[in-house]
Amino acid sequence: SLQTMGKEKLTLNSLAHSKNSSDGGTFKFITMLSPINPIVEVENSKVYFGLTKEVVLGVVGLGHLGVEYSHLFRTDNSNQLRFSYNYDFFTKPSDFAAFLISVGGGYFTDFNKKGYFPQVSLGMLLAIFDYAGVVPYIKLRNTFITDKTQSNIFDFSLGLKTAFYF
Numbered sequence: 001s002l003q004t005m006g007k008e009k010l011t012l013n014s015l016a017h018s019k020n021s022s023d024g025g026t027f028k029f030i031t032m033l034s035p036i037n038p039i040v041e042v043e044n045s046k047v048y049f050g051l052t053k054e055v056v057l058g059v060v061g062l063g064h065l066g067v068e069y070s071h072l073f074r075t076d077n078s079n080q081l082r083f084s085y086n087y088d089f090f091t092k093p094s095d096f097a098a099f100l101i102s103v104g105g106g107y108f109t110d111f112n113k114k115g116y117f118p119q120v121s122l123g124m125l126l127a128i129f130d131y132a133g134v135v136p137y138i139k140l141r142n143t144f145i146t147d148k149t150q151s152n153i154f155d156f157s158l159g160l161k162t163a164f165y166f
Helices: 012-016
Strands: 029-033 037-043 046-059 063-072 079-091 097-109 114-129 132-145 153-165
Touching (some): 037 063, 114 153
Antiparallel strands (some): 037 153, 079 097, 097 114, 132 153
């Protein structure tokens, strides 16, 4: 199991059930860094492949903010930036693993057009070391472009994030 700096035991179960200090509990912060992960995008009935990188900072019980940069292997509008807010629902937590479902939404730009998106991801937080773990995940999202002359975008990505919690 995982140990905190004090004598209090930190397990993924306690991480998943963290609450506001009004009942004596404490918030648990999570920072997630992803390596470069693959992304598949469908836009205007065409399929594009690319790479994506995301950085997440959050507080368990309040959700997390994310910034994601994607580069698609195409000639036009190949760079994309997304800002999002997501809420994580932990299910079946144990000392070493916790399934999680994240739902949220955010803002999209490829520096020519902009839009807004809902997203959902399914992952599993696996404890590796004290205060650290990995999260394999699949993420699905649909971006609604604000310029109605442009196509909406659907994408999904598979990936792995490293998680640091304290």
